[in-house]
Amino acid sequence: MPGIEYLLEALTPFNIMLALGGVIAGTIIGSLPGLTATMAVAVLVPITFSMPPASALILMGAIYTGAIYGGAYAAILLNTPGTPSAIATTFDGFPMAKRGDGDLAVTLACLASVAGGLVGAAFLLGLAPPLAKVALAFGPVEYFWLAVFGLTLISALSEGNLLKGLIGACFGLLLSSIGIAEISADVRFTFGSQVLLGGIETVSALIGLYCVPVLIDLVATPDRHLKVTHQPKGFRLIEALAISWKYKFNLVRSSVIGTLVGILPGAGGSIAGLVAYSEARRVSKRSEHFGTGEPEGVQATESANNATVGGGFIPTLVLGIPGTPPDAVILGALLIQGVRTGPNLFTEEGSIVYTFIYGLFLATILMLPVGLVIGRYAYKIIITVPKAMLVPTVAFMTMIGTFSIRNSVSDVIIMITLGVIGWILNRAGYSPSPIVLGLILGRIAEQGFVQAWTIGAATDELAAMFFGRPISLAIIAFIGLSLFYPLIRSRWTGRRRKVNAD
Amino acid sequence: MQTDHTENVVERDFGGMVTAAVFILVAVVALWDTTNMVDADSFVFPRAVAIAMIIFCMLLIAWGLIRPIPGDGEASAPGASTTRRVSLVAAMLGSTALMPWLGFLISGFAAFVSIMLIAMYDEWTPFRKLVYPLVCAAFVVGFYFLFAELLLVPLPIGGLFE
Amino acid sequence: MMKLIRLAVLAAVMVLPTSLVLAAGADNYPDKTVNYIIPFGPGGESDITARHQQSFFKKLFDEDLVISYKPGGGGAVGWSQLNGMKGDGYTIMGINLPHIVIKPRQKDVGFKTEDITGVYMFHYTPDALVVTSDSPFKTIQDIIDYAKSNPGKLTTSGSGKGTANHLAQIRFDKMAGVKTTYVAFKGTGKAVTALLGDQVRAEWGYTSIGAKHEGKVRLLAVAMEKRHPKFPDVPTFKELGFDIVSGAYRGIAVPKSTPEPIRVKLSEMIAQINADPEFRERMENDGMALLDVGYVDYQAFVDEKAKVYLEAAREAGVIK
Numbered sequence: 004m005p006g007i008e009y010l011l012e013a014l015t016p017f018n019i020m021l022a023l024g025g026v027i028a029g030t031i032i033g034s035l036p037g038l039t040a041t042m043a044v045a046v047l048v049p050i051t052f053s054m055p056p057a058s059a060l061i062l063m064g065a066i067y068t069g070a071i072y073g074g075a076y077a078a079i080l081l082n083t084p085g086t087p088s089a090i091a092t093t094f095d096g097f098p099m100a101k102r103g104d105g106d107l108a109v110t111l112a113c114l115a116s117v118a119g120g121l122v123g124a125a126f127l128l129g130l131a132p133p134l135a136k137v138a139l140a141f142g143p144v145e146y147f148w149l150a151v152f153g154l155t156l157i158s159a160l161s162e163g164n165l166l167k168g169l170i171g172a173c174f175g176l177l178l179s180s181i182g183i184a185e186i187s188a189d190v191r192f193t194f195g196s197q198v199l200l201g202g203i204e205t206v207s208a209l210i211g212l213y214c215v216p217v218l219i220d221l222v223a224t225p226d227r228h229l230k231v232t233h234q235p236k237g238f239r240l241i242e243a244l245a246i247s248w249k250y251k252f253n254l255v256r257s258s259v260i261g262t263l264v265g266i267l268p269g270a271g272g273s274i275a276g277l278v279a280y281s282e283a284r285r286v287s288k289r290s291e292h293f294g295t296g297e298p299e300g301v302q303a304t305e306s307a308n309n310a311t312v313g314g315g316f317i318p319t320l321v322l323g324i325p326g327t328p329p330d331a332v333i334l335g336a337l338l339i340q341g342v343r344t345g346p347n348l349f350t351e352e353g354s355i356v357y358t359f360i361y362g363l364f365l366a367t368i369l370m371l372p373v374g375l376v377i378g379r380y381a382y383k384i385i386i387t388v389p390k391a392m393l394v395p396t397v398a399f400m401t402m403i404g405t406f407s408i409r410n411s412v413s414d415v416i417i418m419i420t421l422g423v424i425g426w427i428l429n430r431a432g433y434s435p436s437p438i439v440l441g442l443i444l445g446r447i448a449e450q451g452f453v454q455a456w457t458i459g460a461a462t463d464e465l466a467a468m469f470f471g472r473p474i475s476l477a478i479i480a481f482i483g484l485s486l487f488y489p490l491i492r493s494r495w496t497g498r499r500r501k502v503n504a505d
Numbered sequence: 506m507q508t509d510h511t512e513n514v515v516e517r518d519f520g521g522m523v524t525a526a527v528f529i530l531v532a533v534v535a536l537w538d539t540t541n542m543v544d545a546d547s548f549v550f551p552r553a554v555a556i557a558m559i560i561f562c563m564l565l566i567a568w569g570l571i572r573p574i575p576g577d578g579e580a581s582a583p584g585a586s587t588t589r590r591v592s593l594v595a596a597m598l599g600s601t602a603l604m605p606w607l608g609f610l611i612s613g614f615a616a617f618v619s620i621m622l623i624a625m626y627d628e629w630t631p632f633r634k635l636v637y638p639l640v641c642a643a644f645v646v647g648f649y650f651l652f653a654e655l656l657l658v659p660l661p662i663g664g665l666f667e
Numbered sequence: 668m669m670k671l672i673r674l675a676v677l678a679a680v681m682v683l684p685t686s687l688v689l690a691a692g693a694d695n696y697p698d699k700t701v702n703y704i705i706p707f708g709p710g711g712e713s714d715i716t717a718r719h720q721q722s723f724f725k726k727l728f729d730e731d732l733v734i735s736y737k738p739g740g741g742g743a744v745g746w747s748q749l750n751g752m753k754g755d756g757y758t759i760m761g762i763n764l765p766h767i768v769i770k771p772r773q774k775d776v777g778f779k780t781e782d783i784t785g786v787y788m789f790h791y792t793p794d795a796l797v798v799t800s801d802s803p804f805k806t807i808q809d810i811i812d813y814a815k816s817n818p819g820k821l822t823t824s825g826s827g828k829g830t831a832n833h834l835a836q837i838r839f840d841k842m843a844g845v846k847t848t849y850v851a852f853k854g855t856g857k858a859v860t861a862l863l864g865d866q867v868r869a870e871w872g873y874t875s876i877g878a879k880h881e882g883k884v885r886l887l888a889v890a891m892e893k894r895h896p897k898f899p900d901v902p903t904f905k906e907l908g909f910d911i912v913s914g915a916y917r918g919i920a921v922p923k924s925t926p927e928p929i930r931v932k933l934s935e936m937i938a939q940i941n942a943d944p945e946f947r948e949r950m951e952n953d954g955m956a957l958l959d960v961g962y963v964d965y966q967a968f969v970d971e972k973a974k975v976y977l978e979a980a981r982e983a984g985v986i987k
Contacts, residue, residue, distance in 0.1 A: 038656075045709040045736070046656050052722060139864035143850075166565045167521060170528055173558035177535050180551045183740040183776075185853040187828055189547035190740075190774040192538050197747050197777035201739020215597075222593045223585035225626035268860055269853075323879055324860050331710025331856070338879075338953065339718050345882070389627060391637065395620035396644055398597060399613060403648055406609075407658040409744070410704075410737050415601045423594055431520035449550040454850050457546075458822050458866065461848035544828070544984075657733050659702060 005128060009354055012057070013361035021062040022366040026373050029069025034381065036083045036210050036397075037404015040070035041328045048336045056340050057355045061362030063336065067329045068120050068312045068366055071272055072374055075112040075305055080105055080229070080385045081397060083214035087206055088272025088308035090439060091280040093213060095293060095300030102296055103230040106382045110243040111298055112305040113374035115254060118247070119306030120367035122258035123265060123313025127320075128360050132346050135321035138266050143458065144468055146269070147451030148478040150444040153274060155485045156281045157437045168437040171428070175441020178203050179449070186453045198413040207405040207418040208442055212435040214401055215422020221394050228393065231386050240375070246298045253283050253299050254306050261307030265314025271327040272308035273443055279307030285488055313363065320348055320356060522569045525562040532558040592623045608663025609653075614645045696756050696932055700731040703919075704760045706745025708738040712855065712875065713761050716790060716917060719949055723940045740776060741827065742766050747777025750784075754924030756933060764788070764916035764969065765976040769829050772977065772986045780973065786930050787937040788918035788960040788968060790950060792873035794835040794890035794911065795901075796823075799862060800883055802869070807888050807907050810869065814845035821847040824858040825871040829986075831915045832858070832871040834979040835890065841982065842909045859884075873914060874898065878954030890914055896951055913975070916958065918965075934962035 012018075032043040043066050051059035074089035079096035092112065099108040126134060141149075157168040181192040182202025193199040221228055247254060257279035264275035283303035284293040293300050315326030323344035325331035337344065348356050385393070405418045425435045459468030469475065532555040539548035539555075600616035607615075618641050627633070652658045703721070707713050717734050724732040737745040745760060746767060752758045762785055771779045798804050804813070814821045825832030828851045836849045850867055852858040855876070862870040863883060870876070874895050877886045886901045890911045894903055904911040919937060921930060940946055941957055950957055960968045980986045 041709060042656070048718065049721065139860065142861065142864055142866040164521075166561055166568070170525060170558060170561045170565065173554050173561065174528060174531070176554045177531070177551060177558070180554075183743060184544075184547050185741075185827060186851045187542075187544035187546040189542050189544050190776065191542065191547060191551065192535065194538070195775060197775075200747065200776060201744040204739075219590050219593055220585075222589045222620075222624045223587070269857065322860075322863065324856060324863075325710060328708070328710070331708075332714075333710075335710050335715045335718060338715055339722070341949075343881070345880075391621050391625040391627065392640060394593075394624035395617045395641070398593070398620050399617050399644065399648065402597065402601060402616065403609075403613065403652055403660075406660070407652060407656065409739060410659055410735060411739075411744070412601060412604055412661065415604075416598065419594065419597050419601065428524065431524040432518065433521070433524060445554075450853060452550065453546050454852065454861075457848060457850045461819050461822050461850075463820075657735065659735055 005357065009357035010361045012354065012358045013061070013365060018058055018061050018358075018362055019365065021058055022065045022362055023369050023373070025062045025065025026069040026366050026370050027377075029066035029071075030073035030370070030373060030377055031069075032066070033070030033073025034076040034085045034377075035404055036077050036081075036085050036214060036401050037206060037407055038070075039086050039206060039328075039408070040067050040088075041332060042407065043067075043070050044329045044332045048332060048339075051336050052339065056337065056342050057358035057362070059336060059340065060333070060355070060359035061366065063329075063333050064312065064316070064359065064363045065366035065369075067333075068116075068309060068363070069370060069373075070329075071308050071312060072113070072116040072120075072305070072370055073377075074308075075116070075301075076109065076378065076381045077214075079108045079112065079301070080381065081214060082217050083397075083401070084209050086272070087209060087443070088276055088311070089304070090209065090273050090436075090443075091276035091304035092301055092308075094280065094304075094436065095295070095297045098294070098296035099298070099301065100229050104296065105229055105386070106379070107239045107243060107246075107298070108301050109378040109382055110239055110375060111246060111301050113371065113378055114243055114247050115257075115302045115305035116309040116374065117367055117371045118254050119258040119261055119309035120312055120370065121364065122255070122306070123262045123310035124360060124363045124367060125313070126262045127313040127316050127363070128357075131317045131321050132349060134266055134317050137263070138268055138318035138322060138324065138326070140474060141267050142472075143451045143454035144472060145451075145474050145478065146267075146447055147455055147469075148475050148482070149267075149270070149274070149278075150448035150451060152478055152482050152485065153277050153281075153444045154440060154448070155482055156277055157440060158486070164432060167433045171433050171435070171437035172441040175438040175443075176445040176448075177441075178208070178438070179442045179445030185446075186450055198417075201409065201411070203417060203421075203442065204405075204408055204411075204414050205443060206408055207414045208421055209439060210401050210405055211418035211421030212425040212439060214397065215419060216426035216429055216435075218394055218398055219422070219426050221390060225390070227386075228390065229386055247302065250299050250302055253287070253302055257283060257303040257306045258310040261310030262314035264307070265311030265326050266317050268318055268324050268326055269447070271315070272311045274447075275307040275311045275314075276304035277440070279303045281485060285485060309367075316363075320344055321346055517573045518569050522566045525565045529559050529562045532556070532562070589623050593620060596620050596623065604661050604663070606664045609660035610645065610649055611663065613649070614642065617641045617645050696929055697728060697730045697936075699757065700733050701756070702758050703732050703734050704745060704758065705734060705736050706738065706742040706761060707736065709736055712792065712873075712915075713763065713917060715953070716950070716955070717761060719946065720789075720937075720940055723943055723946050724936075727939055727943070728936060741770065741830075743770055743776040743778070746770075746783060749778070749920060750782060750923045752922045754922040754926070756921065756925055756929035759786075759919050759921055759933065762918045762920045764918075764972055765829075765831055765834060765980075768969070768973045768976050769834075769980050769986065772980070773829065780969070782923070783920050784923050784925065784930070785918050785920045785965040785969065786934045786962045788916050788958055788965065789937055789941050790955050791914045791916040791958050792875045792955050793895065793914035794831060795872055795874045795877065796839075796887040797859075797862060797870040797872045797876055797884050798868070798887060799865070800885050802885065804869065804887065805885075807902075807904075810887065811843050811845055814843070814847050818846040819848055821845075821869065822850055822867040823847055823869045823871050824850050824852050824861040824867040826855045826858050827851055827853070829980060831913065834976060835911065835913060836871045837982060838911055838913075838979050839904075839909065842911070873954070874956070875954035877901075878952065891956065895954070895956065897954060913972075914956075916972070918960070930962055 032038045044063050071088050074085035075092050077083045077085035078089040078092040079100050082097040084090045096108050157172045260279045261275040264270050280303050284290045315330045318324045318326045319330040405415045459465040535555045542548045596619040600612040603612045653660045705713050721732045770776045861867050888904050890904050890913050
């Protein structure tokens, strides 16, 4: 293994303490809706000035990976992605919790996160410099097609009514255009309001559209929030391990997807989770059950989003280009310490990088006991706390969390308003997920499209630009598969049934 | 739900269709706003999306009129209290609006307590009457400490106190 | 009853230190933590320069400088809220040129250039034309030759539209008599990625990119009066006959209600940080240039730069 001589350096008591403390702090912070991994890392940057660079990296990496995992708690138990990377976890996580399998879902999420994190770190360890080239090969066109691929998930998330899903997605796309446009310096859809200048903030929109409707319905009846079918004893670890082993291909595939998406600058845990979910659903034998509480779904998203941690560090360390938003902060902290990123980091300054990577492995492994314990407590708290305490706590957390994102009171108002709109839309049969998809992917799709168009038009290669590049073609192929595979498969199984019947 | 009187009472997805009509309005407003955009790059995408949205909405309304299917929205649980729902939203919005004036601690506490009352379905035993308010205060102060001191978020002090 | 008492105590605890500060004046300033708001997201260049200042602030003045972020609208959200903040010197905000000049002229963004009370402009990253190290373009002349024979085909990346990068491209095109195509990306990071990935032929960026990606990129020219100490082989635009001296300027502003003595004191403090030789070395090593425009000279400086920016912006069609 490369740099194995630095393994011992990663295991100094100081570094172990940093890894453990970082994972615990990160998990707790990530579980609070509104607090993102980026925020958690940003706050701790000044502390890292006095540490040696490798230790600083270990601490920040541990917090990062803990926060990405922690987002699963609120996603599963409250239908609120604690961090954007946990969006797709709500699709199957919350239904599982509602039918009484919340503790199983939490444990599954923990196992999947650890697996994903290890895969991502392994890629970072062995294949960082060559994989970094992938980051550069992804141009505006590829981002555009990737966003379109993400949007094909709409059909899966519309719960049968494709038109409503498409309308919701369009609404989300329009919402994403509000504010100052990056690509043209125009101000759009603000109608003179200063409040909307900054656009609709993604995390506050998530909390509004997913969590507030749940709260509104919680206060309406005296019923319990989640069904409790059995006394919570143990972690249901054996059960979760059995499920994880049964779907091990899903685990591996999703982790690889997550690592690759993490490498792409600007695409973070949320996109990784969505893409992995989409693929898992496509190839699963139980794809019709996705969305009703399928363990495979939770597995896919949680392993993918934790894999982005390791994957995101690849372009960050090799090219100095942040793979995900927390990486940008980490990069800044490194620069202050005088650490120059680049391939030399792996050869000349090997001690920093390899000590850090082994520390990341350590932090990921530590996430297993930490995650299981915290998860068990989180589950117990949510199901035992009386509604009169649960609702105000969650409501309060969403308000303070949303405020902290951009230190903006108007974001909180927007969140609550979107929440009411989301509740009304639920009543009318419109699911919030397509809207969220549109909101997140809209910016990526638009920027990619306009940039690709500008370059293509300038060089007179418009058609070749959009349809001539190898990576784009691969993504377009997946788009086709994603849209038509279910049809092909049902036709195929129908034919088999006919043959067997004859 | 379809009943035996399918001849007379035809279920239509009114909720879905009305919402689609509202969305058409939204798209039209969006299109209108694109007319005062200077740079061509700005309005290409929103216009395409708005037009697509209008088409989808019209399709939905047309489909709903031709082939009546019952709405597929979430049904309200029996005995759901609308008052409580509205009060919750009012409490959240109200306390947020007051935040710049009263500061985070006070408006947050007000929000917490009022939402607790809105969500209260159990009886007010003496134990609860004592413990619940204390827990409210503990939560509010605890979170305040976590965010303002540990995470260094500048929570509003409140115009009244400055 | 208990909660009322508790609330009263908490309220009193919050009011007391505030009133003490107001009474203090500039003599004891600063005697507690200063909140430094960056109107952008974390990890960007404004963040990094602020972090540099943070460590020296602590060293020189023995108080903490706490950095928080208020991103949105390319800085507009933060600047539009500046004057609504407490003006006691404990809340300061980063400002950027040309942003604060161009943005208010485009549309109603919630503030006007005159609303910003700047106390110091402490650094600038000069504009530079960047290419990859293996690019066929070795000098500015190569670029001009190519652009002349292939009008519109030379693609350059840059951060945003109506920004320093964009304006530099417009002015250069005009002065050199060529037509190049500018592709806007969200932030300098993405613009550099596009260059490194060969999505575009060149990038209108900053000298700091040359430092950050040393070995992978080449600076063709810098927009400075004299050559940058870190890149002695790179000519200035002026040397080559193009009067382009510009870049992104960064400074610090305070809410309008901040009293005069505190503004002056703050200006002196930033000057002190700027004068620290270790600070200078670190900034220059990261490819940035330092600038010393204090409180007294701030307005004249901004007005002068504004003239140039606005003209270029008008020509680009960015403003009417």
